[in-house]
Amino acid sequence: MNHFGDVVRERRERLRRQDRRYSLRQVAQRIGLEPAYLSKIERSEAAPPSEAATVRLAGELGEDPDVLLALAGKVSRDLQDIIRKRPRLFAELIRQLKDAPDHAVLRVVREVRDGDW
Amino acid sequence: MNHFGDVVRERRERLRRQDRRYSLRQVAQRIGLEPAYLSKIERSEAAPPSEAATVRLAGELGEDPDVLLALAGKVSRDLQDIIRKRPRLFAELIRQLKDAPDHAVLRVVREVRDGDW
DNA sequence: CGGAGTGTGTCCTATGTAGGACACATGAAT
DNA sequence: ATTCATGTGTCCTACATAGGACACACTCCG
Incomplete structure (x- = not known):
């Protein structure tokens, strides 16, 4: 199983090769998280962040939010709400x-x- | 919106009219919760219990687990896992x-x- | 009357979730 | 050589989740 942190790190570093604005610090700032926290997430020292933060991260990395949420072990709230009805x-x-x-x-x-x- | 606690209480009291083994205490004991806790749940003083406990409760009350989980604002883990894949x-x-x-x-x-x- | 059973109020706790703050060492660029 | 940015280690926190323990008051019924 591909792990959340690894995928995020890989994606980010790939983007970074072409655009140096994709440093951990700058990405963290754009999505509104502390760099230390994002660092822990990428190394799987911390669990994946909240759904909202995960979606912002997906946006930043050009990833499908549902896919990233899936890697985080989650299903987005809006899908759950549809099912719950x-x-x-x-x-x-x-x-x-x-x-x-x-x-x-x-x-x-x-x-x-x-x-x- | 029908609330979780109300539904549980109604279901249980209906069953109780025909079978006095459906007291709050006895049901609580059968599903492995403290009576005081189940009481709080039925009065919505406490949030719905864990998924596992909710499913046991559904079994006890003859309710559809997915429906009771829905009332609890949840979607069962197994469905989420299917989606996540x-x-x-x-x-x-x-x-x-x-x-x-x-x-x-x-x-x-x-x-x-x-x-x- | 006296017990058994019933529901509930109060207090407490352990674990998980979702991060922030700050300092530090390293490396890159000027 | 110094500055600047980068990633990371350590420590801390607030809130939510998921209950357990115990005591109390009521009521039913033999």
Whole structure:
């Protein structure tokens, strides 16, 4: 399993090679965290930050927020709220899709998008 | 919005009318919580308990665990783990279904269940 | 009446979450 | 050589989570 801190560090250092504004300190400042704290996060000495901070970090790094949250072991609040409003329905759907291959899930996504409900 | 504590209390007292083993104390003991704590939960003086305790409570009351967890403002860990493994896919699907009517979601559930992927 | 069982008030605690403050050593640039 | 920025080590904190312990007052019922 890819760990949160490693991914963040790699992403940031890759960006940094082209733009020196991606130092740990500057990124930390832009997303509103203390450098020492971000340092600990990148070395997995501290757990991933809050959802809000993780999303800001994703923005800064050009990463998909849902992916970064997933690496942090979380599911974004807005998705949880959608599920919470119709728990039986969504619980069943998601459990059904657990072992479905990607392409099957994608087909469903497309069907729904183009759906005429 | 129906509150967690009220639902639990109502459910329990309904059961109690037919079976006096559904006193607060006895239920608390069966699910492994202190009576004083369960009392606070039912009166919303304390927040809903942990996911594990909530699920045991649901079992005791004959309620759907996902529904009770939803009332507790939570989404069960196992669902979150399914989403976390394919965050982009599931995030897109769930957001698409946000405003879809129940019957549309149900149709998708059925399609997937009978699906030949 | 006297006990058994019931719900609740009060107080306490351990662990986790989400960071901030500050100092320090190193390295890069001028 | 000095300045400046960089990453990091150490220490500290406020709040939330998830309860346990115990005592108390009421009530039901044999």
